Amino acid sequence: MTDFLRELNDVQREAVLATEGPVMVLAGAGSGKTRVITFRIAHLIRNVRVSPQNILALTFTNKAAGEMRHRIDGILEPGSSSGLWIGTFHSVFARLLRSYIHLIGYDRNFSIFDADDSKSLIKQCMKELNLSPESLPVNLVHSAISKSKNNFILPPEFHRKAIDDQYQKIALVYERYVQRLRENNALDFDDLLIKPIELFTEHPPVLEQLQEYFRYLLIDEYQDTNRVQYLVAKMIAAKHRNIFVVGDDAQSIYSWRGADISNMLNFNDDYGDAQVFKLVDNYRSTKTILQAANNVISRNQRQIKKELVANAGTGEPITLIEAYNERREAEKVGEYIKSIRMSKGAEYRAFAIFYRTNAQSRVIEDVMRQNRIPYKIFGSVSFYKRKEIKDAVAYMRLVLNDRDSESLLRVINFPPRKIGEVSIGKLKEFAEEQNISLYEAVRRAGEGGFQSRLVNALEQFASLIEAMRQQAEAGTAYDVLSMLYDTTGLLSLLKEENTPESLARHENLQELLSMTRDFADHNPSSASLGDFLSTISLASDYDETQESDNYVSLMTVHAAKGLEFPVVFVTGMEEKLFPLNSYEPSEMEEERRLFYVAITRAREKLFLSWAQSRYMYGQPQMCLRSTFINEIDPDIVVTEGGRKLSESPKKVAATAMAGRPVFGSSLRPQPGSPSAKVPTVKPAGSAAPTGAAKSAYRVGTKVQHAIFGPGVVLEVQGSGAKQKVKINFRTAGEKTLMVQYANLKVV
Ligand SMILES: Nc1ncnc2c1ncn2[C@@H]1O[C@H](COP(=O)(O)OP(=O)(O)OP(=O)(O)O)[C@@H](O)[C@H]1O
Numbered sequence: 001m002t003d004f005l006r007e008l009n010d011v012q013r014e015a016v017l018a019t020e021g022p023v024m025v026l027a028g029a030g031s032g033k034t035r036v037i038t039f040r041i042a043h044l045i046r047n048v049r050v051s052p053q054n055i056l057a058l059t060f061t062n063k064a065a066g067e068m069r070h071r072i073d074g075i076l077e078p079g080s081s082s083g084l085w086i087g088t089f090h091s092v093f094a095r096l097l098r099s100y101i102h103l104i105g106y107d108r109n110f111s112i113f114d115a116d117d118s119k120s121l122i123k124q125c126m127k128e129l130n131l132s133p134e135s136l137p138v139n140l141v142h143s144a145i146s147k148s149k150n151n152f153i154l155p156p157e158f159h160r161k162a163i164d165d166q167y168q169k170i171a172l173v174y175e176r177y178v179q180r181l182r183e184n185n186a187l188d189f190d191d192l193l194i195k196p197i198e199l200f201t202e203h204p205p206v207l208e209q210l211q212e213y214f215r216y217l218l219i220d221e222y223q224d225t226n227r228v229q230y231l232v233a234k235m236i237a238a239k240h241r242n243i244f245v246v247g248d249d250a251q252s253i254y255s256w257r258g259a260d261i262s263n264m265l266n267f268n269d270d271y272g273d274a275q276v277f278k279l280v281d282n283y284r285s286t287k288t289i290l291q292a293a294n295n296v297i298s299r300n301q302r303q304i305k306k307e308l309v310a311n312a313g314t315g316e317p318i319t320l321i322e323a324y325n326e327r328r329e330a331e332k333v334g335e336y337i338k339s340i341r342m343s344k345g346a347e348y349r350a351f352a353i354f355y356r357t358n359a360q361s362r363v364i365e366d367v368m369r370q371n372r373i374p375y376k377i378f379g380s381v382s383f384y385k386r387k388e389i390k391d392a393v394a395y396m397r398l399v400l401n402d403r404d405s406e407s408l409l410r411v412i413n414f415p416p417r418k419i420g421e422v423s424i425g426k427l428k429e430f431a432e433e434q435n436i437s438l439y440e441a442v443r444r445a446g447e448g449g450f451q452s453r454l455v456n457a458l459e460q461f462a463s464l465i466e467a468m469r470q471q472a473e474a475g476t477a478y479d480v481l482s483m484l485y486d487t488t489g490l491l492s493l494l495k496e497e498n499t500p501e502s503l504a505r506h507e508n509l510q511e512l513l514s515m516t517r518d519f520a521d522h523n524p525s526s527a528s529l530g531d532f533l534s535t536i537s538l539a540s541d542y543d544e545t546q547e548s549d550n551y552v553s554l555m556t557v558h559a560a561k562g563l564e565f566p567v568v569f570v571t572g573m574e575e576k577l578f579p580l581n582s583y584e585p586s587e588m589e590e591e592r593r594l595f596y597v598a599i600t601r602a603r604e605k606l607f608l609s610w611a612q613s614r615y616m617y618g619q620p621q622m623c624l625r626s627t628f629i630n631e632i633d634p635d636i637v638v639t640e641g642g643r644k645l646s647e648s649p650k651k652v653a654a655t656a657m658a659g660r661p662v663f664g665s666s667l668r669p670q671p672g673s674p675s676a677k678v679p680t681v682k683p684a685g686s687a688a689p690t691g692a693a694k695s696a697y698r699v700g701t702k703v704q705h706a707i708f709g710p711g712v713v714l715e716v717q718g719s720g721a722k723q724k725v726k727i728n729f730r731t732a733g734e735k736t737l738m739v740q741y742a743n744l745k746v747v
């Protein structure tokens with residue numbers, strides 16, 4: 001047996017070794033499902049000698065994909081995972097579509113519209129159809145369309161099935177929206193899964209080629225796949241039938257987004273000869289935490305009974321935190337984090353704080369900031385949703401795909417070029433008359449009979465886009481973005497504005513630049529603008545690419561799926577908040593599964609907290625403690641004073657000070673867990689000082705450059721007019737600049 005296979009238990013190993021034919025692993029949280037996928041891939045490469053390109057592994061987040069790669073390189077040797085196809089359904093199919101989409105009438109450089117882009121296009125379609133957002137909310141239309149797409153219901157079928165007036169209206173919008181997307185040469189997120197099915201249906205040879213190519217298909221978190229994901233996986237696996245899926249019906253938490261648990265339950269119907277493995281040992285959590293999880297989930301009627309046995313000891317009881325309002329709740333969480341850090345030497349990265357709704361994060365964030373506790377928030381206003389980032393990205397999209405009129409409209413007057421609404425209206429008319437794209441209309445503005453001032457502005461805009469396009473052909477996304485900043489003076493404009501908001505935006509744009517730089521460094525052979533855009537348009541809320549560091553993780557319970565942390569706080573344990581929806585039994589069961597997911601993220605210590613009053617919808621509301629708390633055996637829950645819940649009077653007064661944690665096992669992250677990343681410390685510049693004594697610059701001087709941003713001087717060469725400095729820029733890497741022209745600021 002290869003050595004690494006010893007790191008699995010017997011059933012896990014069997015599942016790894018059963019490489020041929022359909023296999024399903026159905027098992028509870030923390031039982032090693034993801035670990036089995038990882039080891040199976042390593043086994044396929046090392047022992048079965050499958051070439052990495054022939055393996056396709058689908059994960060739920062890009063982050064999980066990254067971690068899996070990292071683990072595989074760890075098990076085998078660095079670089080082993082390169083060539084593997086591993087990513088989310090969306091990212092993998094976006095990549096495949098770039099090679100084949102021309103067959104179904106799109107251009108390879110298609111744009112990917114995120115939810116906001118889609119909504120704005122829907123709004124526009126509604127306007128054209130004279131449907132007011134008051135009578136038909138855009139969000140409703142958007143979710144109806146998205147849900148239909150996820151169920152593979154396309155406009156004609158939707159139309160046929162529209163039961164009432166409202167649905168008929170939505171059908172019209174849906175139809176137009178699909179048409180407009182095509183005109184924009186754009187796909188929305190759902191299209192990334194639908195288009196492959198269209199492609200495979202219309203071009204069977206492509207499917208055959210891919211079936212041959214992806215001999216082994218592995219899917220994590222299978223319980224949360226929706227219909228299109230199911231279909232596309234089935235198509236790909238149809239030839240070799242080496243489909244390996246792992247999941248836990250008790251963790252199905254995306255039914256509101258079209259996930260369909262029956263994909264998992266009916267696996268045997270599709271693959272009658274499927275082998276099914278059940279894992280029962282839980283390697284993640286203490287007995288106490290698992291008992292709580294089992295207590296809770298056993299209340300659900302709809303579930304496959306599963307045994308889950310803790311491998312670890314009993315551990316600490318669960319602590320229930322009660323506070324008079326949400327601020328105090330957050331403060332108490334902060335106090336616990338501080339005291340556990342002090343007493344146990346735990347790192348910040350050992351802690352996670354979960355909440356049911358994004359809105360709860362603000363107060364927690366405030367308190368963390370006040371207490372100087374480093375934190376990272378996953379989700380809420382994602383980096384990519386910020387206005388300035390979307391603007392810069394829109395430029396890049398337009399450069400790549402000039403039919404992307406949505407992007408064009410976003411940036412045509414940004415930064416301001418005196419191209420107002422009226423001018424844009426005229427431009428649109430011109431485009432329609434000539435039956436050309438908006439960008440083509442910009443390029444041919446001279447023929448439109450516009451005022452010369454407008455023609456000038458449009459021509460300047462077009463020449464910027466053309467210059468960027470040339471840059472994109474020869475260089476990387478980084479080069480294109482630098483050119484944009486440079487030519488438009490975007491950064492300096494924001495700097496000059498000098499308000500806290502403009503400076504934050506300045507910083508975000510710098511961050512984007514450093515991301516492109518990073519991207520070029522990490523993907524030397526595929527750092528083109530198209531590659532970069534694909535990657536960032538698929539970075540989901542909880543996937544922001546950021547260097548791993550030592551911080552407390554804040555996220556919704558949904559975003560926590562698959563992760564683990566030594567210490568977990570589940571906040572807002574109140575009626576109408578968690579469970580949020582409980583009118584229907586099925587909703588209540590989904591909330592309960594969500595709570596099960598939250599509990600089972602904890603390895604060593606679990607805190608549940610609630611507030612007696614909370615601001616909701618702008619008003620302070622009295623809150624009741626969540627019934628979920630009562631579902632846990634009161635013998636394993638203690639109050640902050642340390643009394644068992646089973647022995648406490650029902651109403652426990654909130655103690656002013658956080659209790660002292662007394663649990664014994666180490667909180668230091670264990671290798672292999674997502675929380676175990678060690679921050680890398682870059683060595684300080686080590687170049688020796690040179691003989692430029694009178695210069696304003698010395699080794700180590702911190703400087704600021706208008707385009708390259710902040711940096712540190714590594715070397716000073718020469719003096720006077722010919723003086724050069726070598727600088728390590730945070731974003732742009734090492735550059736040697738002539739001091740005379742560089743216009744550096746010492747900071
Ligand atoms: N045989 C084993 N020996 C040691 N550690 C293990 C073993 N199996 C799993 N683990 C560890 O247990 C933890 C949980 O494993 P993993 O994340 O693979 O579980 P999972 O079933 O995917 O959980 P979830 O349902 O939450 O996604 C991980 O830290 C993993 O490394």
Ligand SMILES: [Mg+2]
Pocket residue numbers: 033034035220562
């Ligand atoms: Mg997992």
